[in-house]
Amino acid sequence: xxxxxxxxxxxxxxxxxxxxxxxxxxxxxxxxxxxxxxxxxxxxxxxxxxxxxxxxxxxxxxxxxxxxxxxxxxxxxxxxxxxxxxxxxxxxxxxxxxxxxxxxxxxxxxxxxxxxxxxxxxxxxxxxxxxxxxxxxxxxxxxxxxxxxxxxxxxxxxxxxxxxxxxxxxxxxxxxxxxxxxxxxxxxxxxxxxxxxxxxxxxxxxxxxxxxxxxxxxxxxxxxxxxxxxxxxxxxxxxxxxxxxxxxxxxxxxxxxxxxxxxxxxxxxxxxxxxxxxxxxxxxxxxxxxxxx
Amino acid sequence: xxxxxxxxxxxxxxxxxxxxxxxxxxxxxxxxxxxxxxxxxxxxxxxxxxxxxxxxxxxxxxxxxxxxxxxxxxxxxxxxxxxxxxxxxxxxxxxxxxxxxxxxxxxxxxxxxxxxxxxxxxxxxxxxxxxxxxxxxxxxxxxxxxxxxxxxxxxxxxxxxxxxxxxxxxxxxxxxxxxxxxxxxxxxxxxxxxxxxxxxxxxxxxxxxxxxxxxxxxxxxxxxxxxxxxxxxxxxxxxxxxxxxxxxxxxxxxxxxxxxxxxxxxxxxxxxxxxxxxxxxxxxxxxxxxxxxxxxxxxxxxxxxxxxxxxxxxxxxxxxxxxxxxxxxxxxxxxxxxxxxxxxxxxxxxxxxxxxxxxxxxxxxxxxxxxxxxxxxxxxxxxxxxxxxxxxxxxxxxxxxxxxxxxxxxxxxxxxxxxxxxxxxxxx
Numbered sequence: 001x002x003x004x005x006x007x008x009x010x011x012x013x014x015x016x017x018x019x020x021x022x023x024x025x026x027x028x029x030x031x032x033x034x035x036x037x038x039x040x041x042x043x044x045x046x047x048x049x050x051x052x053x054x055x056x057x058x059x060x061x062x063x064x065x066x067x068x069x070x071x072x073x074x075x076x077x078x079x080x081x082x083x084x085x086x087x088x089x090x091x092x093x094x095x096x097x098x099x100x101x102x103x104x105x106x107x108x109x110x111x112x113x114x115x116x117x118x119x120x121x122x123x124x125x126x127x128x129x130x131x132x133x134x135x136x137x138x139x140x141x142x143x144x145x146x147x148x149x150x151x152x153x154x155x156x157x158x159x160x161x162x163x164x165x166x167x168x169x170x171x172x173x174x175x176x177x178x179x180x181x182x183x184x185x186x187x188x189x190x191x192x193x194x195x196x197x198x199x200x201x202x203x204x205x206x207x208x209x210x211x212x213x214x215x216x217x218x219x220x221x222x223x224x225x226x227x228x229x230x231x232x233x234x235x236x237x238x239x240x241x242x243x244x245x246x247x248x249x250x251x252x253x254x255x256x257x258x259x260x261x262x263x264x265x266x267x268x269x270x271x272x273x274x275x276x277x278x279x280x281x282x283x284x285x286x287x288x289x290x291x292x293x
Numbered sequence: 294x295x296x297x298x299x300x301x302x303x304x305x306x307x308x309x310x311x312x313x314x315x316x317x318x319x320x321x322x323x324x325x326x327x328x329x330x331x332x333x334x335x336x337x338x339x340x341x342x343x344x345x346x347x348x349x350x351x352x353x354x355x356x357x358x359x360x361x362x363x364x365x366x367x368x369x370x371x372x373x374x375x376x377x378x379x380x381x382x383x384x385x386x387x388x389x390x391x392x393x394x395x396x397x398x399x400x401x402x403x404x405x406x407x408x409x410x411x412x413x414x415x416x417x418x419x420x421x422x423x424x425x426x427x428x429x430x431x432x433x434x435x436x437x438x439x440x441x442x443x444x445x446x447x448x449x450x451x452x453x454x455x456x457x458x459x460x461x462x463x464x465x466x467x468x469x470x471x472x473x474x475x476x477x478x479x480x481x482x483x484x485x486x487x488x489x490x491x492x493x494x495x496x497x498x499x500x501x502x503x504x505x506x507x508x509x510x511x512x513x514x515x516x517x518x519x520x521x522x523x524x525x526x527x528x529x530x531x532x533x534x535x536x537x538x539x540x541x542x543x544x545x546x547x548x549x550x551x552x553x554x555x556x557x558x559x560x561x562x563x564x565x566x567x568x569x570x571x572x573x574x575x576x577x578x579x580x581x582x583x584x585x586x587x588x589x590x591x592x593x594x595x596x597x598x599x600x601x602x603x604x605x606x607x608x609x610x611x612x613x614x615x616x617x618x619x620x621x622x623x624x625x626x627x628x629x630x631x632x633x634x635x636x637x638x639x640x641x642x643x644x645x646x647x648x649x650x651x652x653x654x655x656x657x658x659x660x661x662x663x664x665x666x667x668x669x670x671x672x673x674x675x676x677x678x679x680x681x682x683x684x685x686x687x688x689x690x691x692x693x694x695x696x697x698x699x700x701x702x703x704x705x706x707x708x709x710x711x712x713x714x715x716x717x718x719x720x721x
Contacts, residue, residue, distance in 0.1 A: 094607065094610065094611065097606070097607070097610065122613050122614075123613070124613075125610065125611060125612065125613035126613035129611060129612065130607075130611040132604060132607055132611065136604035136605060136607065137608070138609070138623060139605075139627065148609075148612060148614075148622070149612035149613060152612075152613070152614055152615075152618055152622075153613060199608070202608075202612060203611070203612065205612075206612055
């Protein structure tokens with residue numbers, strides 16, 4: 001174990017004074033340590049500090065601190081139930097839809113606390129878009145699927161502008177050539193991979209700053225997966241992307257940074273190459289070498 | 294080597310019993326369905342068998358002499374004089390002319406009774422509309438009295454002894470005489486569909502009851518659909534999940550099981566006695582049926598909302614739609630077929646309901662066809678109840694015919710619900 005960054009220090013002394021250091025010590029005694037690796041980046045778009053998530057009484061995320069760098073892809077890996085999806089859903093407050101879910105700690109988007117009592121989730125979600133595990137196009141036409149976001153946010157004034165946004169988004173998502181002649185057909189009639197790219201087009205149509213992807217390829221075949229991965233790599237130029245994935249190869253292929261979650265804790269985070277070639281933590285190493293997961 | 298039992302032997306040993314059990318179960322299920330079909334077909338056969346003759350009506354051909362001397366002695370053609378003239382006398386005269394041998398008061402009375410009591414009014418309308426008829430003789434088909442109708446249709450058996458028959462031999466003889474002369478015919482019974490209720494079966498129709506049912510259902514639909522959907526959306530999407538909403542849910546489910554007569558009493562006490570709304574009005578009927586239909590619609594709508602996959606909500610929320618936008622743009626359209634199905638089923642229930650309407654006076658004998666929701670009226674099931682209670686033989690077939698019409702409405706509505714569900718069923 002090389003570098004141990006004490007989250008209490010990173011998170012500021014106020015948390016330490018609340019007695020959370022005891023928590024960390026307890027965790028260490030149970031065989032966990034605080035996060036290994038550098039949780040900070042030079043140029044963060046989102047910063048999360050000491051995030052705890054509870055489902056009713058059960059704690060799903062324990063004291064996670066992590067920066068999400070600008071124009072970077074960060075992948076979150078870990079065994080099932082480790083809380084990586086839960087953490088991702090905190091980043092645009094999708095967890096608000098679950099009544100029993102409670103989030104504490106601090107998550108900032110460009111210095112703006114997204115859990116501030118007065119923050120409106122509607123503009124937040126326009127800034128932090130999300131692509132889900134299962135492709136979920138609206139049961140409407142391809143055109144309407146993409147145009148929906150810009151329309152409700154008033155980003156487009158007339159038909160011509162809408163057409164332009166739809167075309168740009170579909171091109172960006174690599175779906176234009178396949179879909180341009182069937183824009184009026186229902187989005188649900190596309191193949192799984194096309195549906196997922198449609199969902200990505202729908203997300204980028206509102207020009208978010210951050211795109212969250214929750215296992216976007218788990219329902220796709222290898223060819224469709226390759227297309228989506230290629231797309232993620234291209235989107236990095238304009239967007240900040242956080243992706244949860246079950247596939248370590250995928251994490252290695254698309255991301256610059258990788259965070260390894262285990263039982264609700266962020267175990268290790270670092271450059272993707274580093275994590276995969278030289279994991280520091282025993283749990284990370286076990287997972288990456290396939291000893292469990 | 295041990296004496297090892299192979300799995301396949303054990304499986305084979307029980308296989309026959311397993312299949313026998315399956316076969317038995319299938320037979321029981323098939324039998325249950327067959328029993329159901331048997332009862333339903335028995336019901337249909339008995340109703341149709343009793344009722345199909347009501348769609349025809351017997352008419353008698355008589356030569357009516359519009360005697361100017363009798364109708365308009367002074368020759369002024371004054372509508373008042375024409376309106377007050379004795380038209381039943383014309384029919385009596387025509388009958389006497391057709392059967393000149395009939396004499397004696399009793400026989401004559403029986404003779405005059407062969408034609409429906411409504412016909413003099415029709416003749417009056419004819420003369421008032423066309424005074425040129427005066428002084429002419431016209432061969433007219435006149436509505437037969439219900440007893441004659443029953444005799445012609447065979448519901449009064451000519452073979453039973455005279456003492457056990459409703460019509461005596463003389464009348465039967467007259468009818469046979471007319472039949473031989475080709476002066477008896479059966480025509481499609483339009484009166485049954487257009488007229489209101491009447492004490493005379495040959496003049497009674499379901500027109501008033503159908504209109505009353507339509508007005509009542511319109512009121513019910515206009516109140517219960519928006520209320521039910523709004524309630525369901527609020528409870529399902531907005532209401533906090535706590536004791537209060539649990540209590541509301543239990544009460545809604547309770548309402549669905551309350552005997553309908555209780556709703557009728559409530560309507561009587563509240564809508565009529567407190568709010569002073571008119572009795573027997575479709576408005577009050579609609580209000581009462583709304584109370585009854587609401588739980589059905591709410592429960593169906595909530596189920597429809599629940600069945601919208603969460604992925605659609607997440608997709609909408611994920612691009613930044615507000616809660617109301619998510620519901621209005623995505624959830625409601627997807628839940629609408631289910632809600633409509635529930636509504637139609639609720640409406641069908643309301644259409645067949647009679648007990649609560651008895652309490653608010655919709656059981657009154659109402660001849661006029663209602664022209665609005667405040668007019669006194671009755672509804673189809675109550676009309677059936679009223680006719681089933683009437684002693685005349687001719688009301689038996691009319692009761693069955695009215696049941697057939699009601700069943701036709703119900704089948705149409707329920708089929709519509711099925712078609713809607715099929716058409717808009719979505720696969721994700």
